[in-house]
Amino acid sequence: MLELHNLRKTYGTLVAVEGTTLKLEPGDIFGFIGPNGAGKTTTIKMLATLIQPTAGAAFIDGIDVAKYPLEVRPLLGYMPDFFGLYDDIKAWEYLEFFASAYRIPKSDRASIIDSVLELTDLTEKKDAYVQSLSRGMQQRLCLAKCLVHDPKLLLLDEPASGLDPRARIDIKALIAELGRMGKTIIVSSHILPELADFCNKIGIMERGKMLVSGHVDAIVRQLQPGRRIAIRTLGPTNGLRKSLEAFEAVQTIVPDEQDECALTLDFHGDIAGEAALLKSLVDGGHDICSFHETGLDLEDVFMQITTGKVQ
Amino acid sequence: MAISIKKMEGLWSNPVIARDMRVRLRGGRAFVNQGIYLVLLSLIAMMGYAMSTRDGQMGMMDPVAAQQSLRQFYYFIFTTLGGLVSVIAPALTAVAIVSERQRLTLDLLVTTPMTAMRMLTGKLLSSLAFLMLLLIMSLPLSSLCVILGGATISDVAQAYSFLITDGLVFAAIGLAFSCTAKNNSQAILFTYGAVALLVIVTGMTGSLVVSYGFSGRPASGLPLCSVLSVLCPFLVSIIPSTSVSVFGLNVPLWIASGILNVLLIRVILTGAALKIGMYGPTLIRSLRIQVLLLTALGGYIVSTLFTARPFMGGGFDSRWMFYIWFGMVCFLSLFMPALFGPHAPEDDPPGATFKEWYAPRRALSADYAGALPYFHMWLTCLMGGTLIGAAIVSAGSTGTLATSVSGLYMGSAAIPSSGRGFDQLCNIAPAAWFYLSALGFLAWSIARRAAWISTGSAPARAMTFLVFAFILLAPGLVLLTTNSVNDNPANESSLLVQLWLLAPLSIGNGSAFRYGGDSALLMRSGALAYFLGTIIYPFWLAITPGAGSRKAARTAKETG
Numbered sequence: 117m118l119e120l121h122n123l124r125k126t127y128g129t130l131v132a133v134e135g136t137t138l139k140l141e142p143g144d145i146f147g148f149i150g151p152n153g154a155g156k157t158t159t160i161k162m163l164a165t166l167i168q169p170t171a172g173a174a175f176i177d178g179i180d181v182a183k184y185p186l187e188v189r190p191l192l193g194y195m196p197d198f199f200g201l202y203d204d205i206k207a208w209e210y211l212e213f214f215a216s217a218y219r220i221p222k223s224d225r226a227s228i229i230d231s232v233l234e235l236t237d238l239t240e241k242k243d244a245y246v247q248s249l250s251r252g253m254q255q256r257l258c259l260a261k262c263l264v265h266d267p268k269l270l271l272l273d274e275p276a277s278g279l280d281p282r283a284r285i286d287i288k289a290l291i292a293e294l295g296r297m298g299k300t301i302i303v304s305s306h307i308l309p310e311l312a313d314f315c316n317k318i319g320i321m322e323r324g325k326m327l328v329s330g331h332v333d334a335i336v337r338q339l340q341p342g343r344r345i346a347i348r349t350l351g352p353t354n355g356l357r358k359s360l361e362a363f364e365a366v367q368t369i370v371p372d373e374q375d376e377c378a379l380t381l382d383f384h385g386d387i388a389g390e391a392a393l394l395k396s397l398v399d400g401g402h403d404i405c406s407f408h409e410t411g412l413d414l415e416d417v418f419m420q421i422t423t424g425k426v427q
Numbered sequence: 428m429a430i431s432i433k434k435m436e437g438l439w440s441n442p443v444i445a446r447d448m449r450v451r452l453r454g455g456r457a458f459v460n461q462g463i464y465l466v467l468l469s470l471i472a473m474m475g476y477a478m479s480t481r482d483g484q485m486g487m488m489d490p491v492a493a494q495q496s497l498r499q500f501y502y503f504i505f506t507t508l509g510g511l512v513s514v515i516a517p518a519l520t521a522v523a524i525v526s527e528r529q530r531l532t533l534d535l536l537v538t539t540p541m542t543a544m545r546m547l548t549g550k551l552l553s554s555l556a557f558l559m560l561l562l563i564m565s566l567p568l569s570s571l572c573v574i575l576g577g578a579t580i581s582d583v584a585q586a587y588s589f590l591i592t593d594g595l596v597f598a599a600i601g602l603a604f605s606c607t608a609k610n611n612s613q614a615i616l617f618t619y620g621a622v623a624l625l626v627i628v629t630g631m632t633g634s635l636v637v638s639y640g641f642s643g644r645p646a647s648g649l650p651l652c653s654v655l656s657v658l659c660p661f662l663v664s665i666i667p668s669t670s671v672s673v674f675g676l677n678v679p680l681w682i683a684s685g686i687l688n689v690l691l692i693r694v695i696l697t698g699a700a701l702k703i704g705m706y707g708p709t710l711i712r713s714l715r716i717q718v719l720l721l722t723a724l725g726g727y728i729v730s731t732l733f734t735a736r737p738f739m740g741g742g743f744d745s746r747w748m749f750y751i752w753f754g755m756v757c758f759l760s761l762f763m764p765a766l767f768g769p770h771a772p773e774d775d776p777p778g779a780t781f782k783e784w785y786a787p788r789r790a791l792s793a794d795y796a797g798a799l800p801y802f803h804m805w806l807t808c809l810m811g812g813t814l815i816g817a818a819i820v821s822a823g824s825t826g827t828l829a830t831s832v833s834g835l836y837m838g839s840a841a842i843p844s845s846g847r848g849f850d851q852l853c854n855i856a857p858a859a860w861f862y863l864s865a866l867g868f869l870a871w872s873i874a875r876r877a878a879w880i881s882t883g884s885a886p887a888r889a890m891t892f893l894v895f896a897f898i899l900l901a902p903g904l905v906l907l908t909t910n911s912v913n914d915n916p917a918n919e920s921s922l923l924v925q926l927w928l929l930a931p932l933s934i935g936n937g938s939a940f941r942y943g944g945d946s947a948l949l950m951r952s953g954a955l956a957y958f959l960g961t962i963i964y965p966f967w968l969a970i971t972p973g974a975g976s977r978k979a980a981r982t983a984k985e986t987g
Binding site (some may be wrong): 161165203216355 | 440442445446449450453454530532534535536537538539540541542704775
C-alpha cells in the first residue's frame with residue numbers, strides 16, 4: 117500500500133529527513149513517534165504531495181508520489197497538525213466543498229456526507245457553523261473531510277493535539293475503527309501512551325533519521341531479548357535477591373527504589389523456566405505474593421532508542 | 428462543441444466558486460452592503476447629472492449643448508464605475524490565497540485533486556460573478572444615459588464589456604500577488620501598486636487615442652493603442668468603437684482587447700499557480716510557451732506603435748527600437764539569476780558535465796541546461812514579433828496581408844519606402860540579436876559559475892549582479908571620468924572603449940547608428956561578451972576534470 121525508499125529532504129545544508137525506508141500494508145496503523153523537529157511532519161507532507169522530496173521515492177498503491185501527485189491525491193486523506201476552517205460555512209457545506217473538490221458526483225454527495233458525519237459522531241452538528249464547533253468537534257470534522265472520498269491512506273499529523281481527555285478518547289476510538297475498516301493510517305504524535313492503544317506498527321524518528329520501525333512487539337522484543345518479571349514479597353527482598361542470583365537464567369535484578377518488598381528481573385528463559393523459577397522460590401520459603409511478566413511500554417522503547425538531541 | 432460545453436460546465440461547477448459566492452452573499456450583511464452600494468451610486472449619479480446638466484436646466488439649453496451635457500453624464504457614470512472596478516476588483520482577490528495560507532486551509536485544498544489552475548480559476552470566476560452582480564446593479568443608472576440620449580445601447584454594452592475584462596485582469600493581478608505575498612497587507616499593497624501602474628500606463632496610451640481623435644490624422648498603428656487603453660477602466664466610455672488591423676484583418680476592438688486580456692490573464696494565472704503546492708513540469712512548460720507568445724505579441728505591438736507615430740513628430744529611428752530591445756533584455760536579465768542561475772547546488776544533477784550545459788530540447792522545462800536555449804528562443808520571438816510588426820506598418824501603403832508577408836520575406840528592398848527606418852531595422856536586426864544574446868549569455872554564465880561557488884541562492888544572486896554590473900559599467904565609468912566619451916571621436920579606437928560591452932549604446936554623439944546601423948560594432952561587442960561568458964562557465968566546466976562528481980561530493984558533504 118505504502119512504500120518509502122530512501123526518502124530524503126534537505127533544505128540547503130539542513131537534512132530534514134534522511135533516507136527513510138518503510139513499507140505498510142492495508143489495515144496497518146503506523147505510529148510515527150519522535151520529538152519536535154524530528155522530521156515527522158516533513159515526511160507526512162512529502163507523502164501528502166505538499167513537499168517535493170530531494171531524493172528517494174514514495175509509492176502509494178504503486179504510484180510515485182513525486183511524479184504523479186494528482187493521481188495520488190484521491191488515494192489519501194490528509195489532516196495537518198494545525199488546520200484552519202472557513203468561517204460562515206456550515207459543517208455539511210464544508211464537507212460538500214471537499215466532496216466537490218474530490219469530484220464526487222453531486223447525486224452521491226448527500227449520502228456520503230451523512231455517513232461520514234455519523235461515523236465521526238457529528239450528525240447533530242450538520243447545520244452548525246464550523247466556527248461554533250468545539251475544538252474536538254472541529255478535529256472530527258477535519259477527519260470527516262479526510263473520509264469523504266474514501267481514501268486508502270490516512271495521514272494524521274498530531275490528530276489529538278489540544279483535545280480534552282474525552283475528545284482524545286473519542287478520536288482514538290475513531291482511528292481504531294478506521295483501521296478495522298482496512299485503511300492504512302499513519303498517525304504522528306509525541307504522546308506515546310496515546311499511540312500504544314491502537315497502533316500495530318511504529319517508527320521512531322530523531323534528527324531526520326528513522327531509528328527503528330516495524331511491529332510494536334518485534335521492536336520491544338528486539339530491545340528486550342529476555343522477559344522482564346516483577347516480583348513482590350511480603351517482606352524485604354534481600355534474601356530473595358540472594359536466591360535469585362543462583363539462577364543462571366536470571367540476568368539483571370533491579371530492586372524497586374520506592375518499595376523494599378518489590379523487584380524486577382530480566383529472565384532469559386522460556387515460559388516453563390519461568391514456572392520452574394516460581395516453584396523453586398516458593399519451595400525455598402520466600403513469601404511470594406505477586407509474580408508476573410511486564411513488557412516495555414512505548415515510553416521505555418522511545419527512551420532507550422532516542423538520545424534526546426534535536427536539530 | 429460538446430467537449431467545450433462540458434468544459435464550460437466544469438468551469439462553473441468549480442467548488443471554489445460555489446463556496447466563495449455562498450460566503451459572500453450569506454446573511455443580512457451582504458444585503459445591507461449592496462443596499463449601501465446602490466444608495467451611494469444613486470447619490471453619485473444624481474450629483475453627476477446635476478453637474479453635467481447645470482443643475483438640470485436642460486430646457487434652457489440648445490439641443491447641441493444638451494446633447495453634449497448628456498454625453499458628459501454618460502462619461503461621468505462610466506468613469507465612476509471604472510473607479511469602482513479599479514478599487515473593488517483587486518480587493519476581491521488580493522488576499523484570496525494569502526488568507527487561505529494564513530488560515531491554514533491552503534494545504535487542505537492543495538491535497539485534493541483540484542489543480543492550482545482550477546483553484547485560481549475558481550477564485551477569479553467567483554470574483555467575476557460578484558463584480559458582475561455589482562455592475563448589473565448599476566444598470567438602472569447606466570440605462571438612464573441611453574434613455575436620456577447621452578449614449579447608444581452599443582456604447583453602453585461596449586463600456587460594460589471593457590469594465591468586465593478590466594475587472595478580470597485586475598483580479599488576476601490580485602491573485603498573482605496573493606500567491607506570492609507573505610501577508611495580507613503586503614498582497615494588498617503590491618496589488619494596488621501594480622494596478623495603479625497599469626492604469627497610469629494604459630491611461631497614457633488612451634490619451635494618445637483621444638488626441639488622435641482630435642487631430643484627425645491617419646495612424647495605422649494607433650488602434651493598437653486603443654487595445655492597450657481599454658485596460659484603463661476610467662476611459663471605457665471615451666475609447667471610440669473601432670477596429671484593429673491585425674495582419675490586414677479588421678478585428679473589432681472589444682474582440683482584440685478581449686483576446687489580449689485572456690492571454691494576459693492566462694499567463695498571470697499560470698505564473699501564480701507555480702507558487703501553490705507541488706506541481707510537475709507541465710505548468711512551467713505552459714508558462715514558458717505563453718511567455719514566448721506574449722513576447723512576440725509585445726514586440727509586434729511595440730513596433731507598430733513606434734513605427735507609426737506620426738502624431739509624435741518625425742519618422743521612426745531604428746535606434747529607438749534597439750534601445751527598447753535592450754531594455755527588455757536587461758529587464759529579463761534581472762530575473763535570469765533567479766530563473767536560470769543560482770539554484771542551490773544540489774538542484775543540479777550530480778553528473779553535470781560540459782556536454783549538458785546547452786540542451787535546446789529542454790528549453791521549456793525547469794532545467795538549467797534548457798535556460799540558455801530558452802533565452803535564445805525568447806529573444807528570437809521578441810525580434811520576430813517586432814520585425815513582423817514593423818514590416819506590416821512599412822507595407823501599410825497597400826495594407827494587405829500578402830504584401831506584408833512578402834515584404835518581410837523579400838527583405839527591406841521589397842517593401843515600399845516608408846521613411847520610417849524599417850530598412851535600418853532590418854539591417855541591424857541580425858547583429859542586434861547577436862549582441863543582445865551575448866549579453867544574456869554573459870549574465871547566465873556568471874550566474875551558473877556563482878551557483879557553483881556559492882551554496883545559497885541569495886549570495887549567488889548578489890555575486891551575479893555585482894560581477895555583471897561591474898563588467899558592464901566599470902569601463903564606462905572610467906571613460907566618463909576621463910571625458911573620453913562623446914568629446915573625442917578619436918578615443919573610440921582606444922582599448923578601453925574596445926572592451927566596453929555597452930559601447931554600442933553610447934559611443935559618439937550620434938551613437939553607433941550614426942553610420943546607418945553599425946552592425947560591426949554590435950558584432951564586435953557581442954563576440955567579446957560571448958568570449959568572456961565562455962571562459963567564465965562552459966570553458967571552465969570543460970577543462971575542470973570531474974567537476975560534476977566533485978560537486979556532488981561537496982553537496983553530499985554539506986548536506987550531511
